[in-house]
Amino acid sequence: MKRNIALIGFMGSGKSSAGKRMARRLGYEFVEIDRLIEQQAGKSVAQIFAELGEPGFRDLEEEIINKVSVSARGAVIACGGGVVQRPVNIDRLRNSSHIVYLETDTASLQDRLSNSRNRPLLEHPDRDRIIADLHTARRPLYEAAADITVKTGGRPFAAVINEIIEKLGIDESQHQ
Numbered sequence: 001m002k003r004n005i006a007l008i009g010f011m012g013s014g015k016s017s018a019g020k021r022m023a024r025r026l027g028y029e030f031v032e033i034d035r036l037i038e039q040q041a042g043k044s045v046a047q048i049f050a051e052l053g054e055p056g057f058r059d060l061e062e063e064i065i066n067k068v069s070v071s072a073r074g075a076v077i078a079c080g081g082g083v084v085q086r087p088v089n090i091d092r093l094r095n096s097s098h099i100v101y102l103e104t105d106t107a108s109l110q111d112r113l114s115n116s117r118n119r120p121l122l123e124h125p126d127r128d129r130i131i132a133d134l135h136t137a138r139r140p141l142y143e144a145a146a147d148i149t150v151k152t153g154g155r156p157f158a159a160v161i162n163e164i165i166e167k168l169g170i171d172e173s174q175h176q
């Protein structure tokens, strides 16, 4: 039974971009938790935050993580950056997935996220400070949740993906 690969890390750490490419390379399905939340709610992440607040978004996120943890096999799962805020999400993901932390330094995140839209937590006049504070608070949670950690930020996706495949010991000849 193929295990899934769940990507965690801060907003802008490359979970979706690296995840899409890695899924294609391994012949895995690509699953993006935020898109499933949007489909289920029939609204964008920004609309969900505006109408239900962050707790409402986190409830939907928990529900989708639970569903995907049960049903997905052989998928690369790109999680939202806040998935670690509820420990139950990590417990559930761990049952069916390797958990891979894409680690990026704060300055690269600030750079990558400077023009980002549809990320309600960053809608603040001092975006760089919000990113720095949230990153400091989240980092220990990502580290504690991770089975393996791989650095991103300025590295080509191919190098990131090679390192994930190698560290997880995935035999690519079994996955084409």
Ligand code: S3P
Pocket (backbone or CB within 6 Å): 009, 010, 011, 012, 015, 034, 045, 079, 080, 081, 082, 083, 118, 119, 120, 121
């Ligand atoms: C969030 C990250 C976002 C999205 C939501 C909340 C967070 O996903 O789930 O805006 O709390 O870090 P990305 O990490 O894909 O941007």
